[in-house]
Amino acid sequence: MYVCVCDQWISPVVTGDRPPPIDDFTLTPVTNNTAVMFGGYTGNGWNKLYMISFTKTSVDILEVPNPGESVQWPEGRWGHSSVLITTSSGPHLLVVGGSPAHDVWLLDINKRKWKELINLPDNVTNRYDHSLSVWSVTPTTNWIIEFGGDRGDFKEISDTAVIELRYTSNNDWSTSVIPLDQYQDQLRIRILSDWENLATDKQLQIFQDRLQLQKEREFYEEQLQREIKEKEQIQQDRNKEQQQLHQEKATLSQQLDDATTLLEQAEKDKSTLELEYNEMLKVKVAEILEEKTQVDEKKQIITEDYEKLKLKVADIEEQYFNEKQIIIDDIQNLKTDVSKKDKFIAKLASQVEEQSQNEQQIITDLKEKELYIAKLVKERQERVLKQPIKETSSIGLQFNYLIPSMDSLDSSVIIAGQKLFILQGDRSHSLQWEKYGFRLECPQGAVSKDTEVAVTALAGGNFKVPKGTVL
Known part of the structure; x- marks a missing residue:
């Protein structure tokens, strides 16, 4: 904002309804510190109306809301032109042309009401980026000179x-276009006509003013008569009120005398009562002092007992805390021992579990071997039964019987081990199983061909061995 007084540009404080970035709008001054802003381009036609007030350092903007279809309101436009029209009915804003709207509107700035002006040719309304100048020919007639601009092409x-x-005169507007070749003639005719009408209007106005004055005079006279009557009535009412006041004053005086007498009697009674009250108060104070002395003595005894009790409680608390600490230490030590024992027990349990699994695996392996050896022994027995039994002689062991079947063993017998030996018929053999102290001498020719010998080591049970068996 440029301040002419100090010849400098400033950035004012803007308050109110700030419009968006806009161009091709009109800003028309109304007074020294007010203006009207209308229309502009913001990407499309804009028909917002703003009333703007200026100070030296600030700008206040007030948007005039569009009531909608209930009232007349111009379409959005940009590139239009506006001028201020001043008449006896107040300031008006004249808006001509613009794009894309091609019409003329007149705004009553005080009432903020729009009115569309019709019956204007297209060469007046269908243009934008043009200029307008206003010339007040008479108080009721304005000529607006429109020049230049562009059209849609x-x-x-x-x-x-x-x-x-x-x-x-009926608060309405009329429009027309003055041909340029009739400019001077129309100007002279309009001036003469308007001033004659103005003189007639003034005479009529004087008569109307006199008539109005006469009516006002009669009105004021009637009002004066009413006021006189009202004042008389008020005076009568005041006289009645004064009489009532005199009567009330006499009554109040009598009541005051009676009250004074009663007050004097009350003062006498008060003195007597005060003496009696003072005597009673002295006796009561003496009793209170005596009771206070007794209370102080009891308080002293209670205080001494309380101090002793505090010392005793302190000793008990100290003893309690010491014993509590000992118990806490014992519990902590016990927890430590229990934790160590739990770890040891867990370790033993793990070892026992591992040993149990190993034993179970050994038993399973032994059972599988037992079944296999039993199968071999059974097959051997079947082959032996099919062949004639030969007598064998040995230095260490001589027998001519068959090994009994494994099925005939009782449940107390445990198979300690099993082993398979191979005998060749064309030579002698010495079979030894040192783990169980077993030895078998097989001379040459004891078997006719290569033979498998299955040996089972048994433990437990009762056995009968043949004669000649060397153990």
């Missing part, structure tokens, strides 16, 4: 149009 316009805007 982007061709520049160089012609001039003169719009006549007249304010009629």
Whole structure:
């Protein structure tokens, strides 16, 4: 904002309804510190109306809301032109042309009401980026000179149009276009006509003023008569009120005398009562002092007992805390021992579990071997039964019997081990199983061909061995 007084540009404080970034709008001054802003381009036509107030350092913007279809309101536009029209009915804003709207509107700034002006030719309304100038020909007639601009075909316009805007007596407006070749004649006719009408209007106004004064005089006279009557009535009411006040004053005086007498009697009674009250108060104070002395003595005894009790409680608390600490230490030690024992027990349990699994695996392996050896022994027995039994002789062991079947062993017998030996018939053999102290001498020719010998080591049970068996 440029401040002419100090000849400098400033950035004012803006308050109110700030419009968005906009161009091609009109800002028309109304007074020294107010203006009207209308229309502009923000990407499309804009028909917002703002009332702007200026100070030296600030700008206050007030948007005039559009009530909608209930009232007349111009369409959005940009590139239009506006001028201020001043008449006896107040300031008005005249808006002509613009894009994309091609019409003329008049705004009553005080009432903020729009009115569309019709019956204007297209060469006046269908242009934008043009200029407007207003000339107040008479108090009721304004000529608006319109020049230049563009039309929708982007061709520049160089012609001039003169719009006549007249304010009629019935608060209405009329419009017309003044041809340029009739400019002077129409100007002279309009001036003479308007001033004659103005003189007639003034005479009529004087008569109307006199008539109004007469009516006002009669009204004031009637009002004066009413006021006189009202004042008389008020005076009568005041006289009645004064009489009532005199009567009430006499009554109050009598009541005051009676009250004074009663007050004097009350003062006498008060003195007597005060003496009696003072005597009673002295006796009561003496009793209270005596009771206070007794209370102080009891309080002293209680205080001494309380101090002794505090010492005793302190000793008990100290003993309690010591014993509590000992118990806590014992519990902590016990927890430590229990934790160590739990770990040891867990370790033993793990070892026992591992040993149990190993024993179970050994038993399973032994049972599998037992079944296999039993199968071999059974097959051997079957082969022996099919062949004639030969007598064998040995230095260490001689027998001519068959090994009994494994099925005939009782449950107390445990198979300690099993082993398989191979005998060749063309030579002698010495079979030894040192783990169980077993030895078998097989001379040459004891078997006719290669033979498998299965040996089972048994433990437990009762056995009968043949004669000649060397153990």
